[in-house]
Amino acid sequence: MTSLTLTRPDDWHLHLRDNEALAAVVGATARQMGRAIIMPNLTPPVTTTEQALAYRERILAALPAGSAFEPLMTLYLTDRTPAEEIERAHASGLVHAVKLYPAGATTNSDSGVTDLAHCDAAIAAMARLGLPLLVHGEVTDAEIDIFDREAVFIERVMKPLLERHPTLRVVFEHITTADAAEFVTSAPANVAATITAHHLLYNRNHMLVGGIRPHYYCLPILKRERHRQALLAAATSGSPKFFLGTDSAPHAQGDKESACGCAGAYTAPAAIELYAEAFEAAGALARLEGFASHFGPDFYGLPRNADTVTLVREPWQLPASLPYAAGQRIVPLRAGETLAWKLQA
Ligand SMILES: NC(=O)N[C@@H](CC(=O)O)C(=O)O
Ligand SMILES: [Zn+2]
């Protein structure tokens, strides 16, 4: 196959940051995706509908002229989010989900939830209104090994949450383990998952063998090959429970290439190309459109995009770095390397 036309994809898990960084990265996603679910882990976090709507305006203002890209906003759940805020969010029609960060689990999660018991009224309101809860699914207990934090989260948090709120719509974000893929597969239809391109393409050896590669460091951390295989099987299965969420998470070059580097892979500049590579390697290019363009809007109750994009088999090189905020640079995943598929301009 030398070219592939699909319904325009959407990104159901994206970090755009704010201000200058936002202006530097938003065009990369807007070129490819019709819409994206915008993560609320700014500093300070986006905890109110008012903040989400103001952030949405800043995103729209930062878009390249003529772009039809649509940011789908989210709220950052805290121990103190009132049910009324959930109702306001839902009534706005512009906030499409609420994000659960266990406190301390990842970048800018300090204001996250310490115990879901504090959020019962908010979560009950979400279940009632059909507003999805997006979950960073890792426990934060110091004694739990970083490679086990997702699997332990399923038992300790996810299962009790769904037992208490069985109709809650949940997206298990950026799943990284066979355990999570199996859990989502056997859960009812109100439970889905996003999968990143990097977790489909890489295992922990890519990050750690022959030198430590900070641009492959993200959370949840890359796992062993068995888990990558399970994610690839889930993504290419044709199940509508699994859809595209890049978790493209920009950090300045200096913050990644550091003695204590930040977590996050910047994949937006070649997102659909990276997914195409993963699906092709699995012999499943024909299943890319469902995963990238159909199952996400179907889960969120939104129309599929009306236009298409075309990928062509044409080698091209990703730049070694790109401009970022405040004179800094940002290094995309696969920087300086050649990609097999290219999105037609
Ligand atoms: N995935 C990451 O490694 N980092 C994300 C946060 C997140 O999605 O957990 C970020 O905001 O940098
Ligand atoms: Zn996360």
Ligand SMILES: [Zn+2]
């Ligand atoms: Zn993320």
